[in-house]
Amino acid sequence: MQKEVDYIIVGDGYAALFFAHQLMKHQKAFVLFSDSEKSASQISAGIINPVVLKKFTTFWLAAEQIEFLSKTLNEIQNFTGKNYQISENIHRIFHDEKEKELWLSKSETEELAPFLAKDFENLDTILNPFGTGAVKNSARLNVEDFFTDFNSYFKKNGHLKAEKFDYAELHGLTYKEITAKNIVFCEGMGVSKNPFFKDIPVIPNKGHHLKVKLSVKPKNEYTIKKKHFLFPLNNGLHYYGGTYDPLEREKEIDDFATQQLIDGLSEFYPHSFEVVEINYGFRPTVKDRRPILGSHAEFPNYFIFNGLGARGILNGCFFADELFQHIENGKELMKEVDVKRFENKKFIRL
Numbered sequence: 001m002q003k004e005v006d007y008i009i010v011g012d013g014y015a016a017l018f019f020a021h022q023l024m025k026h027q028k029a030f031v032l033f034s035d036s037e038k039s040a041s042q043i044s045a046g047i048i049n050p051v052v053l054k055k056f057t058t059f060w061l062a063a064e065q066i067e068f069l070s071k072t073l074n075e076i077q078n079f080t081g082k083n084y085q086i087s088e089n090i091h092r093i094f095h096d097e098k099e100k101e102l103w104l105s106k107s108e109t110e111e112l113a114p115f116l117a118k119d120f121e122n123l124d125t126i127l128n129p130f131g132t133g134a135v136k137n138s139a140r141l142n143v144e145d146f147f148t149d150f151n152s153y154f155k156k157n158g159h160l161k162a163e164k165f166d167y168a169e170l171h172g173l174t175y176k177e178i179t180a181k182n183i184v185f186c187e188g189m190g191v192s193k194n195p196f197f198k199d200i201p202v203i204p205n206k207g208h209h210l211k212v213k214l215s216v217k218p219k220n221e222y223t224i225k226k227k228h229f230l231f232p233l234n235n236g237l238h239y240y241g242g243t244y245d246p247l248e249r250e251k252e253i254d255d256f257a258t259q260q261l262i263d264g265l266s267e268f269y270p271h272s273f274e275v276v277e278i279n280y281g282f283r284p285t286v287k288d289r290r291p292i293l294g295s296h297a298e299f300p301n302y303f304i305f306n307g308l309g310a311r312g313i314l315n316g317c318f319f320a321d322e323l324f325q326h327i328e329n330g331k332e333l334m335k336e337v338d339v340k341r342f343e344n345k346k347f348i349r350l
C-alpha cells in the first residue's frame with residue numbers, strides 16, 4: 001500500500017535524530033531509514049563543551065548552541081520520558097603553572113567568563129599536581145539511552161525503517177511504497193555513497209575510544225580531561241577517548257590509536273586498568289569547520305544535513321532547527337553553513 005509522508009530521513013545519527021525531533025515537535029509525518037550500523041554518534045563521548053580546551057577559547061555560536069540544546073532536551077523528554085543531559089562539568093587537568101595563569105586571564109574576558117571557573121580544584125585518585133579548572137555550562141549526554149529510547153519511540157510510532165536506503169530505488173520523491181514531500185539525507189560519512197551529494201567535500205576524521213575497568217575509582221565522578229576525556233558509564237566501566245586520526249580510513253581498530261589512548265590515560269591515572277572494549281567511528285568534518293545544510297541545485301526537495309565534525313550534539317541540535325525553519329518557513333540559511341558555498345567549485349557536481 002502506498003504511504004504518503006512529509007519527510008523521509010536517511011540516517012540515524014545526531015543529525016537525523018535532532019531533525020526527527022523537529023518533525024515530532026511540529027507534527028510532521030515521517031519515516032527514518034537506519035542501516036543499523038554503529039554510527040559515529042553512537043560511539044561518541046557525548047561531551048557538551050563550549051570551550052576549546054587546547055587554547056581556552058570558545059567557538060562560533062557556542063553560547064547560543066548550549067542554550068538551545070538545553071531547551072531541546074527538555075522538549076525531547078516530552079516524547080521519550082527522559083532527559084539525557086548529565087550535569088557533570090568537565091575538569092581540565094593543567095599541564096603546568098603557565099596554563100593555569102592563561103586560564104585565569106581568559107576567565108576575566110567577556111567571552112569566556114561564563115565558561116571558565118576561577119576556583120581551581122585538586123582531584124583525588126588521579127595525578128593533577130597543578131590542579132584542574134572546571135568548565136561551567138559543560139555537560140554530558142547519556143548517549144546510550146538517547147539512541148536506545150529514540151529507536152524505541154520510532155518503532156512504537158511507525159517511523160522506523162530498519163534498512164539501508166537504496167538510492168537506486170528513489171524516483172523523484174517516491175521510494176518504493178513511500179512518497180514524501182522532502183528527503184533529508186543525514187548519512188555522516190555514508191554521504192560518499194549518495195549519488196546526489198557525494199561530491200560535497202565531507203572529510204572523515206577517524207576516532208577511537210576505550211571502555212576501561214579502573215582498579216581504583218575516583219571518589220567524585222567528574223568528566224576529567226587531559227589529552228582525552230575520562231568519565232563513568234552506567235555499567236561500572238569508564239569511557240576514555242577519543243583520538244583524532246585523520247589519515248586513517250580503514251574500517252578496523254588501529255593499534256596506534258589504541259596505544260595512544262592507553263598512554264594518555266596512564267599519564268594521569270596512576271593505578272592499573274583493564275581495557276574491556278575498543279570502538280572507532282568516522283567524524284564527518286569540513287575544511288571550513290562549518291556544518292553543511294541545504295538543498296540540491298537540481299532537486300530542490302532533496303536536502304543534506306552533514307558536516308557536524310567533532311561537535312555532533314551542539315551542531316546537530318542547533319542546525320536541525322535552522323534546516324527545519326528553512327524548509328518549512330523559507331528562513332534563509334546562514335551563508336556559513338549553506339551547501340551553496342560549494343557551488344562553482346570545480347570538484348562539485350551539484
Ligand SMILES: Cc1cc2nc3c(=O)[nH]c(=O)nc-3n(C[C@H](O)[C@H](O)[C@H](O)COP(=O)(O)OP(=O)(O)OC[C@H]3O[C@@H](n4cnc5c(N)ncnc54)[C@H](O)[C@@H]3O)c2cc1C
Binds near residue numbers: 016037042
Ligand atoms: C570517538 C569519537 C568521539 C566523539 N565524541 C563526541 C562528543 O563527545 N561530543 C560531540 O558532540 N561529538 C562527538 N563526536 C562527533 C560526533 O560523533 C559526530 O559529529 C556525529 O556522530 C555526526 O553525526 P551524523 O548524524 O552526521 O553522522 P553519523 O553519526 O555517522 O550517523 C550517520 C548514520 O547514517 C547511517 N547511514 C548512512 N547511509 C545510510 C543509508 N543509505 N541508509 C540508512 N542509513 C544510512 C550510517 O550507518 C550512520 O549510522 C565524536 C566522534 C568520535 C568518532
